[in-house]
Amino acid sequence: MLNKNERSFIMATISANRYPLRDRWSYLWLVIAAVLMVFTYGMYRNPMAACLAQVFIIRFLHSRKVGRGYFLICLALVLANIISWWNLMPTNPTLVRIIMGSIFGLLYSIPFLLDRVLVGRFNGFASTLVFPFTRAAFEFLTLWPNPMGTYGSLAYSQFSSLYLTQLTSITGLWGITFVLSWFASTVNWIWEEGMLWQRIRRGLAVFAGAMLIILLFGMLRLAYSYPQPDSVRIHGIVETDYTRYEWETNMFPLSKTDPVAFQAMMTPVYERYLQATIREAQAGAQIVVWPEVAVEGFREDLDAVLVRAQDIARQGGIYLAVGLNVIGPNLGSEGENRLVIIDPRGEIVINQLKYGCMAFNMYDFTIPTVDTPYGRLAGVICCDLDFPYVIRQVSQNGVDILLNPSFEPTAENIVAHSQMAPFTAIEYGVSIFRPTSQGISLAIDPFGRILGSMNSTRVDERVFVVQLPNHHVHPVYSVVGELFGWLISIGFVFIVGWAIYRNRKSRTQAIAAPEAQHPSA
Template sequence: MKNNRFAVFIILTFLIYVMSNGEWCIPIFAWIYPILFLCMIYLNRTRKVYLIISSIYAIGFIVQFWRAIGMDIKICIIVAILLSFLKVLPYIYWSKSKMRFQDTIIFASIMVSIEYIIYLIYPALGGLSDAYTQYQNLYLLQIVTVTGIYGIIFLMYWTAAMVIWIWNNKSKKEYIRKYIIVYGSVIGLVFVYGVVMFHFVGNSDKSVRIAGVTVPISELLNNDKDVYSTFYTNTFTDENITNTRNKLSSVADELFLKTELEAQAGAKIVFWSELNGAVLKQDEDMLLQRASDMAKQEEIYLIVSLLVKTPYEDLKENKTVAFNPQGELISEYFKYGRSIGELCQKGDGMLKSFDTEYGRIAPFICSDMAFLSKIQQAGRNNVDILIVPASDWKEMTLLAAKTAIVRGVENGSNIIRHTNNGMSIVSNVKGCVLAQTDYFQSDTKTLSAQVAMKGRFTLYSYIGNLFVYLCNLYLLGSFILPQIKLRGG
């Protein structure tokens, strides 16, 4: 009977974990499942419990993210197993600790360190962190202006450990009271900070109309015989090239028509979503001249997103080129964070911002938003508006949008992210989503909105992941100092 109850508990925990992130995200479950994992340790004191927790992590990761991250299923399984080995470590520590109050802090600090290690290994996986599930908890979200997402991770796991610790010591009311006050004070300060930052810091009355336009370019690149063979193989013919040039010329005509319509509707800044300006190298100059003429004609800032292919060369150029209302080229930015299997030249990751009468603006392309060290340039350089042309697939678009929203809050920048095949969003420096449109339900495939012209200062832009390093120092002190004292004694 006892084994049956434990089996039911395992199934329940697995279901809650699966629905804590990914495609079926219920944000409160991201706080609950670590508590259930810790409960599991008390229900089963054998080493078998580590295998159970690892299995839930691994299988759950595949269910949550396989379609979203676009990995081959075999690679996804290997990644899931490796991540599960890392994420079980805090629970192993907890089960072997004396379960003191300081162990609750160590437990949370270990998970912070692990999340950071995962980011360092492969930044795109860092974008799957449970912290992003809290993007709609706007008071809590403001803490990322100091700690990045790792402050949220710490609070989630510290809360889980504290729940178990308080339950285990519930008979020692006087003993646990002061520690509950410490925990409650920290949570209270985070909440107060969030209220102040949300309501009183970073308010801006001035805004500018920005439009993102797109055409169904993915269908053409992936499924058209002429375009696909020219862009992704070396087996094309002269006829393929001729047909490709004609088809892409028609795409460009549509993009410029949409650009003109948005400018005439009042947009002062217009940009194309990622890959939309697909063009062969021999036609690039002509397309850029058209962009320059359009910017000058409509008196707008125009940011064109290009995918430039030189026949017989494997690496394409995935970049943005910006023009001012005088038709002058003012910025060229190459994508830094290439996706899996993306054969494009790697950019240097250096910010290419430019000043306008509507604030300081900078483009970042799609998965570049996952790279913390690169996007911090936006905060340090006082970028007011981040323009993010992107290209998604249906299952991953919400994860990508969450990442962009949080990056904006961390660095005090307003975000407009427009994408092919996904959800386009506008968010302000506080993380509020001000506008959104779904590619699959939109007739025009266009996102147009008023975007605040002023960003705000954030400490995180300057100190980076100092909070992570402090957690690491605490861990080192917790593990090394007792050994020094032991040997000294």
């Protein structure tokens, strides 16, 4: 008859030694995982691919020795991420794209390695929690304070599931990542248990119950929660008829070689925006918003545009948000990328610089706000929206409407970037208005519902009109902040500590076991 310590030693030994599994199809799982990972991050997100990719990566690693298995996973993830991120910035040299994709792939591989090393120290259904805590904590600790933003979050892959994304109103992005990772580890646990009902029924019931609660929460939140009935009429004007690639390769160089020809090229763009603003003010707009870098040029030219814009705002009695890009002798192609908001008196009330897309200065950035008859107004430019470290100020300052003028640099960004904005609306309980050049303009309510959209690459009259709710709501996340992120980080530390404890205990028992079997005379 075995005593308690002997039984514990045997169970720990079996658990620690159950990997690698015997699976003759393991290399097939690796190939499938690599293909699915192309559609998990970056430019080509697919919700189902994101759910299944992690399943097959975990299965492959569990069926191989740690060193060789991790090496092959790194190769697969590097290749997948080079492909999925290739067109993020088309003007980057080929070598830079390869390096960036490789870095992303190696970073994404780390939680899978940690799971492979740690999971053997846990028994039964509890082992399914190792990967979600590891994956979500790693994402939180690397993305939340990251000056490159949250573009690489796994959560964004679930853009089409409005019920599931309501979870971000409590946990932020990290809750979605936790759920997706728990799904992957649970499927693998069921797989490893041979899908025997008697062995999996309790764990499966726990996971299914948790998922049911999460989805019911999302359904009820959308069914019974609405912002207050007041709204404001906002018009977005998109008159930019060139791409960022054309600006970088043709137009900006012309400003250096032939300034007069450059000014002649840009003047019609200025006129289209100014005349369209007059037209929309007369049509009943209360707020008119231009996209990011709607007008670009030399400082003296843009100063003249702003003077005329101030006159139009005063005469039309509107708030006018102008995206502009000042270039000059000591400035690059992006120059001074600014958002200027003018009130109905013709006064400039906000004049701010863009701090993304690599926001190394974001830690000291303050988002300015202005109180209006239509609620408290603030604005951030394009990918500035992707930095929760900064955007949390929106809820802290009670912003009702967040303007997010944008300009998509590539065709792939058109879809990928627009999928991210609703998450921010849900997290911070704010309405978002996002007029976008060469992309999809969006109007989003505080619950992430799309109230209107316009793809400026597919329409001739590029005016985007919507009645937008102008009262913020108070999601849990806006109050508790990154509480969930820190809790899962603490959970991960506990998992590491427990694994170390179990490892040392099993070694001690392994030494003591022979002595117990052969006591000295």
